Amino acid sequence: MENAAPFHDRCQRLFSDRLGHGRRWKTAAAQALGIGRATLYRYFEEGADVAPDVLQRLVQLEAGDRPIHDDRTMVVLLARALVDVQKQIDEQGWLKDGYPPNLRRVLDLASARNIQGGPTWPTSLADLTQRSQEPLYKWGIDLSWDVEGEYAAARLIDGGEVTTECVALAQSGKDPEAELTENLGYKLLQGLCSNRRDGQQVYVAWRRSTIEHLVLPNWTTTLLSDPVLATVERIDEVVDTFFQRIPESMAIGGMLPICTVSGTILRQDGRAYHTESRDPEARRRARAGEHTKMRYRSGMLYLRRPFRTFWALPGKAELALYKTLTKAGWMCSLWPELDRVDLIAVSPDGQTRIAVDVKDYVSPENLAARFEGFKGFAETHRCYVVIPDYIPEITPHFEARFEAVRASRAKTKVRLRTVSDLLADLEIAA
Incomplete structure (x- = not known):
């Protein structure tokens, strides 16, 4: 034989x-x-x-008649390798430990695919990072697996950093927010709060603090000045699991450039800067060199990437909505019952109750496919999925595309609004 x-x-x-x-x-x-x-x-x-x-x-x-891995699997493996690379850069500032094993393996597999013919796959990190800045539809690969177009326009890298879509693909069909909910830091916080009478207050205080202070020059000064957080006995353990040390390589001339919109640390992108925020205004300011500065010193801390992506950036819109509703006389609660939804509120006359989940997705197809509902609030509240005002600016026809995918999957119809549109529905001046 x-x-x-x-x-x-x-x-x-x-x-x-x-x-x-x-x-x-x-x-x-x-x-x-x-x-x-x-x-x-x-x-x-x-x-x-x-x-x-x-x-x-x-x-x-x-x-010789079939690929070692189909195109979808190759994209997933490449995304997973990029997430591993990003993690090492976030923690070390560079690839201190060399290429991660997943990266080495997928580059070898790419070589095997190229031998067979068909689309050409990147076989070096330089080629991969360059290709990953293009939307998938330009890769010349089979995208028939992306039936509803969730990823056709997705880039795996944007401004030198992995995208939310890259994280979602790396998890092979899982909700990208699972990276946060499965994080040990999140479980630690949930456990601490569940065992305290004032657990809800602790949860809200911690979450607000992480949204407002992504960079901690001295965490004891910042966090222990909060009377609620100062009572948490294991606060140092919580800090260690939510934050990581800032590598010196992120400083430019001894200073950390800070995005004036999101509070994230800017990265140099050629002669300009790049911000993790998708807000076009944040990006305009970064490219124009507009930023604040913070002097770097060893031991400074930075909120870990999953919490920046799924807490801090959407959290800006959550806090802005909370403040506007409260100012208008509404009774509001942030992240009730340890985050069943992002916000609930009751109108001044007590006649209107709303529940809100804020989502910072650029793909309406992705959001429509993954949003599972309001966890019991639909019976007692008017429920809204809310997106930041800038999302329709960067993703045309967001609402129509969202509704089309929900209908195609026979999912429950939900109200989708921007922050401004929601306030207009409620007749509240922004």
Whole structure:
């Protein structure tokens, strides 16, 4: 039988003779099979046990009629590798530990795909970062798996940082916010608050603090000045799980450039700056060099990326809405029952009750597919999914596209509003 031939002979016949790599066939074989040269040579030894997944890839390459991984799987693996790279850069400031294992593996798999023909996949980090700044529809790959167009226009990298869509793809179909809810810091906070009579107050105080103070020069000064947080015995443990040290590489001339809209640390993007905020005004200011500065010192802390993405950035809109409603005489509560929804409010006359979830999504298809409802508030409140005012500016026809996907999936119809539109519905001046 063909497959009974020694592993060495099969590899030589495929990569040297059939695929034309000649003397370089061993290098090509290692790349295509997703293993190192040392491992390849070990498998060439007589009687060596070759890993089943390596044998399977060899069989697939010998067949030559189907890819090792389909295009969707390749995108997921590339997104997962980029998230790993971003995590290391966030924590160390650079790739201190070299390429993460997921990155090395997917680049090897990309080489194997390229040998088979079809779309060309990036085989180096430089190629990957360049390609990832383009929307997926420009990659020339099969996007038939993205039936409702959730990711067709998505970029995996924007301004040198992974996007929310990249995180969602990396989790292979899971809600991107699961990265936050599954985070140990979140579970620690929930546990602490559940065991206290004033747990709701602690939760709100902590969450507001993380929205208003993404950068902590001295956390004891900032957090312990809050009378509620000062009573939390394990506050240092909570800080450690929510925040990380700021690497010195993020400072420019000894100073941290801070976005005037979002409060995030700006990154240099050529001669301009890049902000994590999607708000066009924030980006305009960053490109124009408008920012505040904070002197860097060792030991400063920065809110971890999942909490910046899913708490701090949408939280700006949540707090603005809370303040406007309160000023208009509404009785408001932020994140009731430890975050069942983002906000509930009762009108001054007691006749209107609303429940609000604020979502900072640029893809209406993604939001429509993932939003699961208001967790019991629909029976007693008028419920709204609220998006920041700038979202329709960067995503045309957001509401119509959102409603179309909800209808196509037979999901419950929900009210979608911008912050300004919601205030107009409630007849409140912004």
